Amino acid sequence: MVIRIYTEAMRDQLPANDNLHEHSDAVLEAVDLGAKLTSQMLAFSRKQMIRPTVLDLNDVIDDTAKMLKRVIGEDIDFQLTLADIIWAIEADRDQIVQVLMNLCINARDAMPRGGTLKIKTENVTVGQVRIGVPDYVLNGNYVSLSVTDSGMGIREDIQSQVFEPFFTTKVIGEGTGLGLAMIYGIAKQNGGYVWLESQLGKGSCFTVYLPKVESAATVTIPAPSQVMLGGTETLLVVEDEDPLRVGFCKFLSGLGYAVLAAKSGEEAVSIAREQERVDLLLTDVRLPKMNGRELSQTLVDTWPRLKVLYISGYTDDAVLRSGIYEKQTAFLQKPFGLSTLARKVRTTLEETEP
Numbered sequence: 001m002v003i004r005i006y007t008e009a010m011r012d013q014l015p016a017n018d019n020l021h022e023h024s025d026a027v028l029e030a031v032d033l034g035a036k037l038t039s040q041m042l043a044f045s046r047k048q049m050i051r052p053t054v055l056d057l058n059d060v061i062d063d064t065a066k067m068l069k070r071v072i073g074e075d076i077d078f079q080l081t082l083a084d085i086i087w088a089i090e091a092d093r094d095q096i097v098q099v100l101m102n103l104c105i106n107a108r109d110a111m112p113r114g115g116t117l118k119i120k121t122e123n124v125t126v127g128q129v130r131i132g133v134p135d136y137v138l139n140g141n142y143v144s145l146s147v148t149d150s151g152m153g154i155r156e157d158i159q160s161q162v163f164e165p166f167f168t169t170k171v172i173g174e175g176t177g178l179g180l181a182m183i184y185g186i187a188k189q190n191g192g193y194v195w196l197e198s199q200l201g202k203g204s205c206f207t208v209y210l211p212k213v214e215s216a217a218t219v220t221i222p223a224p225s226q227v228m229l230g231g232t233e234t235l236l237v238v239e240d241e242d243p244l245r246v247g248f249c250k251f252l253s254g255l256g257y258a259v260l261a262a263k264s265g266e267e268a269v270s271i272a273r274e275q276e277r278v279d280l281l282l283t284d285v286r287l288p289k290m291n292g293r294e295l296s297q298t299l300v301d302t303w304p305r306l307k308v309l310y311i312s313g314y315t316d317d318a319v320l321r322s323g324i325y326e327k328q329t330a331f332l333q334k335p336f337g338l339s340t341l342a343r344k345v346r347t348t349l350e351e352t353e354p
Helices: 002-012 020-044 057-072 093-109 156-161 179-189 242-254 265-273 292-302 317-321 338-350
Strands: 053-055 076-081 088-091 115-126 140-149 193-198 204-213 234-238 258-262 280-284 307-312 330-333
Touching: 002 020, 002 242, 002 338, 053 057, 053 093, 057 076, 057 093, 057 115, 057 140, 088 093, 088 204, 093 115, 093 140, 093 179, 093 204, 115 204, 156 193, 179 193, 179 204, 234 242, 234 265, 234 292, 242 258, 242 338, 258 265, 265 280, 265 292, 280 292, 280 338, 292 307, 307 338, 330 338
Parallel strands: 076 115, 234 258, 234 280, 280 307, 307 330
Antiparallel strands: 053 088, 115 140, 140 204, 193 204
C-alpha cells in the first residue's frame, strides 16, 4: 500500500515526456501482481472480503464477453450457449468475472494451435437423479456454469490435484498454480461446487454450481467515471501507520478537502470534539485500543449524519467481528490506488440516507 500510493503520487507529478513514467509504471504493475496473488490465496482460503449481490449470471457473461474474446484470441472459436431463462444467484460480481477469466485463460492455454471454447449456463435441480453430478453435491437448485475446451486434456492421475494451491502443469514462469485454487475457494465461499471432467487428447470441462436464490437480480450500475473528483468537505483520516496516514492526507488535501489526521481512535475523538463539523471519517479497521468500528460509533453519537469509510488490509474473522462485514458499509480493501480512494470518498459523501 505504501509503495503504491507514493509511486502513484510521484508518477502523477512527473512531466508527460519523462522516461521515469516507464519505471513508475513497472513498480505499480509489480504491486498489482502481488495484490492479485494475495487475493487469489485469500479466495482459496475463503477469507476474501466480498460484497454479494443477487446476480443474473447471463448478464455477467454478456458484459464480460468482449473482454473474454480479446483474451482468448482470434484462432479460437468462442461459443456462448446461455439459458433462455436463468435463475438468480447471490455472489460477488467481481469474483464471478475472476472465475470466467481464469477458466477461459486456462482453456486458451490448453489450445495453443486453436480450437473451440464453449461457455454454457443452465438451471439444474440435483435430486435422486445425479447424472454427471459428483456425489458430494447436495440436493437442491443450482445455476450451472461450464467452460469446455477442445484442447489437450488433463491426465487422469493428476486431475484430483488441479484445485490445490500452487499445483500447475505449466512450465516455470507461465503460471502460479493459484487460478483454479481461487475458483475452488470462490465456489465454496458462495455455497457452491466446482469440478473437472477431462480426457487426455479430447479436452476439458470445468463446471461450477452456484445455489439458486429467490430474490430478483440486481440491475447493473455503470462503472463510475475515471475523473478524480474532489470537494471541500471536512475529512478525518485515522491510520496508525505513519506513511499511509501522511500519504492519504497529502493526496486528499490536494483535492480540496479540509483534512484532519489522527493515528489512534483516542486522538481522533479528541480532534473531532474541537471541530464544528466532520463530514466523513476515513478510518482503518484495526487500531490500537479503540478499533475503527468503536471509533465510528463514538463519533456518530455527536454527528448522526457522519459518513464513514473503512479501510483494511485484513480479511480474517477479527475484521468481521468488528462489524464491517455489512452490505451497506463503505469499505476499501488494501491495497488500493489513489484514484480509487478519491472516487470512494466522493461516492460515500454523496450517498443519501436509506
